[in-house]
Amino acid sequence: MKRNLLIFTAVAAFAAVACGPKVSDKTAFEGTFEANAPQEVNIKIKELGIDTTVTVTDGKFAVELPVCKTSTARFTGGDFKSEFISDGTPLIVTVKADGTLKIVSKTPAVSLQEKKNAFEATLGEARTKAQARLDSLGEAGDEAVRTKIYKDYDAATTDCNRRLFEENKDNCLGAMALNMLQYNLDLAQVDSMLNLLDPSLAETQTVSMLRKAVDAKKNTAEGKMFTDFDIDGVKLSDYVGKGKYVLVDFWASWCGPCKREIPNIKNVYTKYAGDDFDVLSVAVWDQPQASIDTAKAYGVNWNEIINAQTIPTSLYGIQGIPHIILFGPDGTILKRDLRGEGIEEEVAKYVTAKK
Structure with missing residues (x-):
């Protein structure tokens, strides 16, 4: 009797698995607008070349889509x-009457979309918690406490992204997690984690851009010779590799952190500029006139290259600004990603302040 009971239990367990939710090779995609329904909806899956328009009838639509787990x-x-x-x-x-939009799965246990939903909800909770702490602190609050709030938030989001990466190396969620993690990782870590992703992700936009950035950073790492670029006839080599140490600031007028670094750069320029040292600002990802106006407003009185856009950032693997690099007299890259007090500390290693 006991043996029969064990057999029955095993069969029941197998049946539960066999009859559980399964993933198809097609995605049934349907929706409802509670109010203000459009006449049609559009769905794009760029990786597959899908661009389809579906008619909305009585606030409802339905379409069958091919599966694509390598991109959104x-x-x-x-x-x-x-x-x-x-x-x-x-x-x-x-799509509710209040304008909120949700996309959920009928079989959440096996759904990547539901994993994405859960991940975004966790990030949202962390953001809400951090904002509540900042609000309670107030504008005049202790700066050390404010810094800790930002660090706690960064730690929470980093942990969330790490877990997402570890659980989804074979789909777009893993690539998405690494894309966000990269800012808290060194070059070797990003390179190593890229190699852990499934080969099916290699040609996707996210992963290919990450790989290009890694390769660019390797080619312009500290100790490497500078890579030249030309913006409307003005070259980086017009300033770098000419016998001076040169501090180069890649920035944009709309970038708050960029503008907060200008006083630090100005201080270094005032103290050290001369026969052995100079500064160059390179405006990227910006409207030329906005760069010119902002530089003037902030008292930038050193050399500038305007309207560089993505040319230097692609060459140097720069994915966030400000990005400040110190070049040696022969054009060797001495230090990347300088910020705050670290700017003068690095310059002072090589150049004597003016008396």
């Missing part, structure tokens, strides 16, 4: 837009 898809319906994963489970879009 984009849903657009009137003013409503959202990224989602065509994961092979039945997905339901609901």
Whole structure:
């Protein structure tokens, strides 16, 4: 009797697994607009070349999509837009009368979309908690406490992204996590983690951009010779590699942290500029006139290259600004990503302040 009971239990367990939710090779994608329904919706899956428009009838629509786990898809319906994963489970879009939009799966246990939802919810909770702490602190609050709030938030989001990466190395969520983690990792760590991703992700936009950035950083790492670029006839080599130490600031007028670094750069320029040292600002990702006006407003009185856009940032693997680099007299890259007091500390290693 006991043996029969064990056999029955094993069969029941197998049946539960066999009859559980499964992932299909197609995604049933349907939705409802509770109010202000558009006449049609559009779905794009760039990696697969999918760009399809679906008619909305009585506030409802339905379409079958191919599965794509290597990148997100984009849903657009009137003013409503959202990224989602065509994961092979039945997905339901609901656009409520208050304007909120949700995309959920009928089989959440096996859905990548639901993993994405859970991840975004966790990040949202961390952000809300940090903002509540900042609000309670007030504008005049202790700066050390404010710094700790930012550090706690950064630690929480980093931990969340690490877990997402470890659990999803074979799909777009892992690539998305690494894309966010990269700012808290060194070059070797990003390179190593890229190699852990499934080969199917190698040609996706996110991973290929990460790989290009890693390769660019390797080619312009500390100790390497500078890589030249030309912006409207003005070259980096017009200033770098000419016998002076040169501090180069890649910045933009809309970038708050960039503008906060200008006083630090100005201080270094005032104290050290001369026969052995100079400063160059390179405006990237910006409107030329805005760069010119902001530089003037902040008292930038050193050399500038305007309208560089993405040319130098692509060459140097720069994914966030400000990015400040110190070059040696022969053009060797001495130090990258200088900030705050670290700018003068690095310059002072090589150049004597004016008396």
